[in-house]
């Protein structure tokens with residue numbers, strides 16, 4: 730064996746061909762499943778789209794680099810499932826462009842953070858993490874609560890998502906700004922349009938606790954609260970549902 734290896738290493742061309750052969754096997758193993766992606770990603774009926782407010786929150790999450798410290802993918806390992814809930818399914822990030830799975834975890838995974846805390850906990854935490862978690866080294870994002878959310882570019886944002894395959898309807902695109910406003914302003918006429926278009930389970934709330942303007946804080950908290958809540962598929966298909974946190978709390 731060592732003889733053969735010695736010979737192979739001394740033959741530059743032979744060794745190169747052997748490397749190419751070995752690397753190709755690895756490549757095929759990674760690429761081949763993509764040809765059957767339509768069957769690989771399961772279809773679920775209850776999967777809903779991000780509302781315009783949640784989509785804006787997602788953009789703020791990307792802009793602020795939250796993904797540098799937080800992953801959004803629960804692996805199939807037992808310690809992860811017991812800590813975070815059912816492991817992530819491909820379909821749950823079907824509408825995520827770009828996807829934010831990540832692997833760097835300075836902070837906890839956030840794939841199922843939705844519903845774990847109240848809106849006001851998130852606001853307090855984002856304003857100054859150490860007010861609620863004294864040992865936290867997460868930065869403060871205080872300006873979000875005083876920065877008005879730009880509503881006028883929302884139709885274009887939805888349009889762009891549709892271009893890459895997210896099935897937003899013409900009606901959703903036209904009403905994007907009004908829906909973002911309504912979702913953060915529970916007592917207005919615009920609020921009812923959000924649940925009509927995105928489903929009764931959509932959370933309409935004064936996310937940052939203030940209903941004078943829609944702020945970036947409203948958007949980010951709305952986004953955090955929907956993480957893991959777009960479909961119940963993971964809870965329904967999991968092997969041991971009794972071990973899982975309640976998706977409806």
Ligand code: HEC
Pocket residue numbers: 790793794795796797798799835836837839842858862864865866867868870949953
């Ligand atoms: C420098 C790394 C870092 C960055 C950047 C960061 N976080 Fe964190 N985050 C942490 C750490 C560490 C914790 C755990 C301590 C705590 O709860 O504050 C945490 C906790 C959290 C939690 C609570 C998780 C739980 O299960 O209790 C949420 C929600 C959260 N971060 C959201 C965000 C958002 C949104 C952003 C971007 C605006 C962000 N984080 C940016 C490090 C970070």
